[in-house]
Amino acid sequence: MMVALIVDVGLAILILFVAGWIVAVRSTFAAVIGFVVYGLLLSLVWVRLWAIDIALTEAAIGSGVTGALLLRTLSRLPVEHSERSANGSFRFIAGLFCAFISLAIAMVIVALPEPAPTLAPEASAGLPAVGAGNPGTAVLPSSRAFDTFLGKVVLVLAPVGCWSLAADRDWGGTPAPWRQSDPAGGLEFQPITQAALFRRAPCSRRCGC
Amino acid sequence: MKTAMTLLLARDIFTIVAVTFGAFFFLAGTVGLIRFPDTLTRLHALTKADNLGLGLVALGLLPWADGILALKIVCVWVLVQFSSSTVSQLIARLAQQERPQA
Amino acid sequence: MDNFLFAVAAFVLGLLILGLVCVLKGATLADRMMSAQLLGTSGIAALLLMATAVSEPAIIDVALALALLAAFASTAFATSSGDRQDRE
Numbered sequence: 378m379m380v381a382l383i384v385d386v387g388l389a390i391l392i393l394f395v396a397g398w399i400v401a402v403r404s405t406f407a408a409v410i411g412f413v414v415y416g417l418l419l420s421l422v423w424v425r426l427w428a429i430d431i432a433l434t435e436a437a438i439g440s441g442v443t444g445a446l447l448l449r450t451l452s453r454l455p456v457e458h459s460e461r462s463a464n465g466s467f468r469f470i471a472g473l474f475c476a477f478i479s480l481a482i483a484m485v486i487v488a489l490p491e492p493a494p495t496l497a498p499e500a501s502a503g504l505p506a507v508g509a510g511n512p513g514t515a516v517l518p519s520s521r522a523f524d525t526f527l528g529k530v531v532l533v534l535a536p537v538g539c540w541s542l543a544a545d546r547d548w549g550g551t552p553a554p555w556r557q558s559d560p561a562g563g564l565e566f567q568p569i570t571q572a573a574l575f576r577r578a579p580c581s582r583r584c585g586c
Numbered sequence: 587m588k589t590a591m592t593l594l595l596a597r598d599i600f601t602i603v604a605v606t607f608g609a610f611f612f613l614a615g616t617v618g619l620i621r622f623p624d625t626l627t628r629l630h631a632l633t634k635a636d637n638l639g640l641g642l643v644a645l646g647l648l649p650w651a652d653g654i655l656a657l658k659i660v661c662v663w664v665l666v667q668f669s670s671s672t673v674s675q676l677i678a679r680l681a682q683q684e685r686p687q688a
Numbered sequence: 689m690d691n692f693l694f695a696v697a698a699f700v701l702g703l704l705i706l707g708l709v710c711v712l713k714g715a716t717l718a719d720r721m722m723s724a725q726l727l728g729t730s731g732i733a734a735l736l737l738m739a740t741a742v743s744e745p746a747i748i749d750v751a752l753a754l755a756l757l758a759a760f761a762s763t764a765f766a767t768s769s770g771d772r773q774d775r776e
Contacts, residue, residue, distance in 0.1 A: 666758075
């Protein structure tokens with residue numbers, strides 16, 4: 378299909394261009410939006426590579442949630458960080474480094490033997506012992522338990538790293554809500570409380586309440 | 587046999603017409619986004635025209651989906667309607683705050 | 689039909705990029721908020737078209753997730769800028 382090929386090539390060029398733009402742009406807000414765009418384009422690429430579940434994850438987490446998280450972080454930065462430095466040598470070197478890693482991964486994937494080595498036959502052989510009918514469900518409790526456990530190690534190391542690197546004065550007080558909600562804001566649902574319903578007029582002196 | 591073929595042809599024509607109109611509305615929305623002078627008018631072009639384009643595209647793709655999938659496509663469109671109407675109000679309020687004289 | 693749907697998907701993606709370029713050069717913060725809206729709507733249209741072109745119904749689920757997350761990200765954009773303006 379010629380048109381599909383054009384779409385694929387176009388997507389690939391577009392992704393490389395957007396990645397370069399994110400590294401080069403000066404406004405951090407624009408960089409965050411560029412990241413969300415990048416996530417969306419990447420999920421389209423996953424769709425074209427027939428990895429639909431990865432596309433779902435990318436669209437939801439890689440693009441949406443990470444974008445919201447980055448914006449939240451950006452809103453907490455002091456205002457002087459909203460424009461990145463004009464001298465972009467650090468960013469340029471970081472971009473080169475990331476490009477080098479991408480190239481290395483691409484070379485490894487291209488150099489894989491055909492058919493690619495996989496543990497799927499061994500995994501399928503062990504499935505009846507788990508007793509679940511669906512192979513996806515069978516893989517989840519058997520193998521993902523290890524994955525999640527090792528992920529916990531990462532999650533423990535991350536705050537330890539943050540604690541070590543951040544200054545003491547940045548850690549203060551008890552954890553606060555994500556955002557103080559604006560009572561007049563349109564997104565707030567204000568349940569009518571009993572007190573509001575039966576709000577009494579101020580008592581005069583005579584009733585003694 | 588002949589009615590089956592005309593039905594298939596009708597389905598193809600319906601999809602092509604609906605999707606083309608949808609793409610046209612996307613084009614109109616993007617042109618409006620580029621050319622309109624004001625933030626609020628640009629928001630208007632973006633939300634209204636793009637959503638209509640999406641609705642027409644979804645309509646054009648309905649004959650190709652069976653049963654629950656057609657319902658899913660309609661659900662996607664309805665969800666986009668609700669969310670974009672809310673979000674456009676949020677953005678409009680933000681634009682209003684930045685430009686209090688209007 | 690498949691080629692036609694792919695062509696329309698490519699067209700919608702091209703419009704998305706064009707719209708993003710203009711929105712990101714836009715003057716005010718609200719202009720840049722609209723990028724999430726644009727991404728959501730155009731991305732969903734492209735995904736639905738691709739789902740029909742390759743006859744893979746799971747892609748409609750990706751479009752559904754994108755619809756939800758576009759709303760979420762747009763709200764995050766709008767409210768986070770509200771935070772910034774309060775702080776400034």
